[in-house]
Amino acid sequence: MDYKSILKQYWGYDNFRGIQEDIIRSIGSGKDTLGLMPTGGGKSITFQVPALARPGLCLVITPLIALMKDQVRNLRARGIKATAVYSGMTREEIIIALENCIFGDYKFLYISPERLGTEIFQIKLRSMKVNMITVDESHCISQWGYDFRPAYLKISDVRKLLPDVPILALTATATPEVVKDIQLKLAFREENVFRMSFERKNLAYIVRRTENKAEELLHILNSVQGSAIVYTRNRKKTKEVSLFLNDHDITSTFYHAGLSNETKDQRQKSWLTGEHRVMVATNAFGMGIDKPDVRIVIHVDFPDSPEAYFQEAGRAGRDGQKAYAVLLYARNDKTVLRKRILDTFPEKDYIRKVYEDINFYYQMAMGDGLGCTYAFNIDEFCHNFKHFPIQVDSALKILTRAGYLEYTDEQDNASRIMFTLRRDELYRIHENSPETENLIRNILRLYTGVFSDYAYINEETLALRTGITRQQVYETLVLLTKRRILHYIPGKKTPYIIYTRERQETKRIHLSREVYEDRKESYIRRIEAMLEYADTDNKCRSRMLLHYFGEKNEHNCGQCDVCLSKHRSGLRQNTFSELADRICQLLSNAPLSAGELVAALGDAEDTDLRQTLSYLLAEEQIRQEDGKLYLVTSPARKEQDKSHDNA
Numbered sequence: 001m002d003y004k005s006i007l008k009q010y011w012g013y014d015n016f017r018g019i020q021e022d023i024i025r026s027i028g029s030g031k032d033t034l035g036l037m038p039t040g041g042g043k044s045i046t047f048q049v050p051a052l053a054r055p056g057l058c059l060v061i062t063p064l065i066a067l068m069k070d071q072v073r074n075l076r077a078r079g080i081k082a083t084a085v086y087s088g089m090t091r092e093e094i095i096i097a098l099e100n101c102i103f104g105d106y107k108f109l110y111i112s113p114e115r116l117g118t119e120i121f122q123i124k125l126r127s128m129k130v131n132m133i134t135v136d137e138s139h140c141i142s143q144w145g146y147d148f149r150p151a152y153l154k155i156s157d158v159r160k161l162l163p164d165v166p167i168l169a170l171t172a173t174a175t176p177e178v179v180k181d182i183q184l185k186l187a188f189r190e191e192n193v194f195r196m197s198f199e200r201k202n203l204a205y206i207v208r209r210t211e212n213k214a215e216e217l218l219h220i221l222n223s224v225q226g227s228a229i230v231y232t233r234n235r236k237k238t239k240e241v242s243l244f245l246n247d248h249d250i251t252s253t254f255y256h257a258g259l260s261n262e263t264k265d266q267r268q269k270s271w272l273t274g275e276h277r278v279m280v281a282t283n284a285f286g287m288g289i290d291k292p293d294v295r296i297v298i299h300v301d302f303p304d305s306p307e308a309y310f311q312e313a314g315r316a317g318r319d320g321q322k323a324y325a326v327l328l329y330a331r332n333d334k335t336v337l338r339k340r341i342l343d344t345f346p347e348k349d350y351i352r353k354v355y356e357d358i359n360f361y362y363q364m365a366m367g368d369g370l371g372c373t374y375a376f377n378i379d380e381f382c383h384n385f386k387h388f389p390i391q392v393d394s395a396l397k398i399l400t401r402a403g404y405l406e407y408t409d410e411q412d413n414a415s416r417i418m419f420t421l422r423r424d425e426l427y428r429i430h431e432n433s434p435e436t437e438n439l440i441r442n443i444l445r446l447y448t449g450v451f452s453d454y455a456y457i458n459e460e461t462l463a464l465r466t467g468i469t470r471q472q473v474y475e476t477l478v479l480l481t482k483r484r485i486l487h488y489i490p491g492k493k494t495p496y497i498i499y500t501r502e503r504q505e506t507k508r509i510h511l512s513r514e515v516y517e518d519r520k521e522s523y524i525r526r527i528e529a530m531l532e533y534a535d536t537d538n539k540c541r542s543r544m545l546l547h548y549f550g551e552k553n554e555h556n557c558g559q560c561d562v563c564l565s566k567h568r569s570g571l572r573q574n575t576f577s578e579l580a581d582r583i584c585q586l587l588s589n590a591p592l593s594a595g596e597l598v599a600a601l602g603d604a605e606d607t608d609l610r611q612t613l614s615y616l617l618a619e620e621q622i623r624q625e626d627g628k629l630y631l632v633t634s635p636a637r638k639e640q641d642k643s644h645d646n647a
Contacts, residue, residue, distance in 0.1 A: 003028070006052050007045070010078045017042050019196045024050050027132060027168045032188040034138070034169045034179065036195045039314035040292075043170045044071060047134040051108065052080070056131030057101055060110045061155060063137055066268075066289070068110040075108060082108035085115050089414070091456065092447070098124040113140075113151035114408070116158055125158070130165050133158065135186065138169035139307070142181040143401075143514065144522050145174070146305040150400050152185075159187055172314070173307040176550040198310070198549055202317045204559040205541035206326045207534050213300055213328045214244060220326060221250055221278065226295030227271070230280045231312055233301035241300065242280040252278035255285040258493065262470070286312060292319035298326045302337050304344075305526035306533060306548045329534050337527055345398070345520040346391045348511050354395040355404065356506045357385040358497065369499035376407070376495045396497070402515045406498040415491040416454040417443065417477065420484055423451055429485070438466050439476055454489070537562060538573065569615035571608060579604060579612040580621075587622060587631035597629060 003024055007013050016024070019035070020042055026033040028050040037043050051058030062068060068084040075082040083097045083106060094115075101109045102124060109128075115121055133155075139145040141152040159167065169182050183191055210216040221228060230245075230252075232238050238254035245252040253267045253276040271279045272291055279285060283303070297316040303309040309327070317323025358364075361381055362374055378389050396407035419426060432440070442465045447455040459477075463470045477488040533544055542557035556563050556574045563574030571579075579601075586592060586600055594613075601609060613629075616622045623630050 003049050003053060006049050010048075010052070010080065011045070016045070019194045020045050023168070023194050026192060026194065027166055028053060030166045031192050032167050032169075032183075032186070032190070034182060034188070034193045035171075036174055036179070036193065036198075037170065037172060038196060038198045038200065039172045039311060040290075040318040041172070041196055043136070043172075046170065047132065047168050048075070048080075048108070051132055051134075054131040056129040057106055058108050058132050058134060059128075059130050059158070060108060060134045060136065061113055061116070061152075061158075062110060063112055063140065063149065063151075065112065066264075067136075068112075070290075072108070072110060080108070081106040082110070084110035085121070086110075086112045089456075091120070093458075094120060095124075102127045113149065113154060116151070116154040122157075122161070125161060130162055133162065133165055133167045135167065135169045137171060138182050138186070139171040139174045139178050141185045142174075142178045143519060144181055145178045146307040146526060148401075148519075150406070156185065156187060173311050173549070175307070175548065179550075195551075198546055198551055199542065199553060199557075200314065200317065201557070202320055202322055203313070203542075204322070204324050204557070204561075205313065205545070206324060206561040207329055207541070208326055208561075209329050211330050213330060214241075216328055217241070217245075217298060217300065218248055218250070220296065220298060221245070224296045224324060226277075227274070227291065227293055228278045228296045228298065229286065229294060229312075229315060230278055230298045230300060231303070232280060232282060235282060237300070238280045238282060242278075245278055245280070250278055251276045252280055255279055255281040257282065257284040260493075283308060283312065286315050289315070290318070291315075293321070294318065294323065295321075296324045296326065298328065300328055302327070302329075302333050302530060302534070304337065304340055304523070304530065306529050306545060307526070309530065309533075310545055310549070327534060333534075334531060337531060341520070341524055341527060343390045344394050344523060345516065346395055348516065350391065351395040351398055351511065352506050352509045354387065354392055355399055355504075355509055357381070357387070358396075358405070359503050361385070362497075364499070364503045366505070367502050370502045372499045374497050376497045378495065398511065398516065399509075401519075402509070402511050403500060404504065404509065406496075406500050408496045408498070414456040415459060416489045417447075417450060417457055417486050418454045419451050419486045421486070426485070435466070435468060435472070436476055436480070439468070439473065440480075442466055450486075454487075459491075537565065540574070540577070567615075569611050571611055575608055576612055576615070579608060580616060583612065583616065583622070584631055587629060591628040591630045593627055594629065 003021065004015070007016065018041060019037070023033055023035045023046040027047070035043065035046055037046075047058060047060065065086045068086060072082045072084050081104065083100055085094050085097050089097075097109075098121065100106055111121070135141070135152075135155060137147075140147050140149040141155060142148060167186055167188070169186055171182070174182065179193060183193075208216060208220070217230065230241060232241055235256040235258050238256050242252045242254040253270055255264060255267050259267070267276075267279075268289065270276045294316045297313050299309065299312070303312065313325035316325055358381075361384065362372075364372075378392060381387070382389050382392060396405070399405050400407045421429075426440070439462065442462055443450065443457070446461065446465070447457060449455055459470050459473045462473045466473070468476075474490065477486070480486050481488045529548060533541065536544065540556035540563050541560040543553050546553045556577055558574045563572065565573045567573045567576040569576050582601060582604075583597065586597065592600065598609065613622075617624065621632055623632055
């Protein structure tokens with residue numbers, strides 16, 4: 001079956017969009033391929049279609065559990081066999097999923113990068129017939145990317161196990177430097193990049209200077225109707241802003257990584273259905289969320305890179321209708337943003353001190369520790385050793401990159417139970433209610449070894465099997481624990497520290513240039529690029545962002561706040577810039593009379609042309625001599641030309 005037939009059969013479309021078909025034909029011919037596609041560009045089609053066209057299984061590596069579940073659900077609804085493996089699943093659930101991929105004619109296995117290094121996955125992988133590997137959010141593998149994740153480095157091990165299998169890397173945010181690094185890290189056999197323009201013609205980028213962000217936020221949301229996302233920097237602020245909006249009759253809810261999965265799902269659904277107009281969130285929200293009619297995205301706090309800003313802002317206007325991306329900018333934001341450099345890259349001696357305190361915290365002897373895993377309570381640690389959480393978090397991430405330990409962000413630690421009674425004792429109990437008896441029977445059917453060891457359980461599965469609510473499952477298990485029939489440990493979100501090598505002497509902790517200085521310099525460049533974006537008031541914002549990603553755009557967007565602002569000539573900035581550029585381009589080739597210039601600019605409005613010429617003459621950027629107009633190549637003009645090139 002050809003690619004278009006597959007597209008028509010499963011998705012109902014007659015034709016591909018943009019560069020979709022180019023990417024599909026490239027990976028379909030067995031070439032390692034990197035696809036750069038903006039948010040909403042239709043990335044999933046580029047690996048789902050070619051995978052269906054070939055025998056075997058497509059391995060999809062992605063960090064987004066919500067996206068995995070969503071895509072697996074959508075594929076199954078289309079009659080395509082797909083499954084997912086991610087943190088929080090029981091060992092039994094993982095084994096079943098992996099064996100289905102070996103024996104069950106499955107077409108897609110979605111897996112989080114953290115699971116790639118596990119022994120069980122590596123063993124099962126050898127028996128799978130993999131036809132291609134897809135790496136979503138592939139910028140995460142690059143040390144120079146804004147969102148580097150050490151777990152992504154495990155992908156190269158998978159590549160070694162499957163040397164002849166082509167790899168498709170996909171990302172919506174990558175600078176030229178990161179594009180090169182992705183291909184290097186994934187061991188591309190040859191450079192092979194397909195780029196789709198990142199330009200969003202329906203999205204107006206706006207920077208709004210204000211010292212009262214709360215009032216400005218209200219003003220904007222009351223002025224622009226429709227669904228909205230408001231991004232803040234920290235969890236506490238999401239709740240504060242949401243309460244503030246609700247107090248002012250704007251329905252909102254909030255979202256961050258610290259909420260339970262159940263709460264996240266419920267709030268996401270209430271926003272998707274329109275029950276709440278505004279979602280106030282940290283950057284944990286949005287990746288993989290497809291709500292096409294978001295009319296406005298507002299950043300109350302600065303992101304620390306243009307990549308993060310572009311991706312988050314890009315969640316507005318996915319339906320192609322007019323939408324806005326607004327950045328609120330106060331005087332102290334510059335100070336706050338630059339302070340993040342110190343928070344993200346604390347001094348090397350401080351990082352060594354954190355390493356030393358971690359060893360004391362776990363009572364780790366010199367030379368011990370290799371392979372040891374510990375739950376990590378950052379608040380308790382900071383209280384005991386007089387640290388601040390932000391700097392500790394940063395220090396542990398740097399120690400992770402340096403290879404001394406592995407620090408995982410909050411992981412969903414699944415619930416566990418173990419019966420404290422023997423099986424024969426359990427059967428002698430008769431005072432249980434029918435609902436409790438039914439729950440116990442289902443636990444015994446679903447999970448093995450529960451009398452000798454803790455077994456991971458899933459309350460939602462038990463609720464479905466027994467016909468009671470998840471809350472009732474929880475309450476019954478708590479009651480059985482109090483009666484000492486079993487011991488129930490509810491799931492919780494916990495960060496972990498894993499010693500990847502034995503404890504070292506503190507003074508021997510080596511933080512290489514690549515791990516520390518190079519990454520710090522890269523981070524500073526991104527911070528400065530973000531500040532330049534906000535500070536600049538004479539360059540089209542869309543052009544600035546596109547240039548950052550290596551895309552040379554020759555026209556202004558005509559709808560950002562800069563393009564719509566008044567130039568000193570009296571014209572709109574957009575109108576003046578485009579006319580001035582065209583005039584200077586023509587005059588750089590040869591001097592022209594006013595009549596010749598008017599003829600060459602036949603589509604320009606007379607009034608606009610006269611105002612632009614008057615301004616350029618007054619500023620001595622052009623001069624008139626013997627009835628001819630000449631371009632003046634003064635230092636000022638050169639500087640202006642340079643600024644236009646950079647825009």
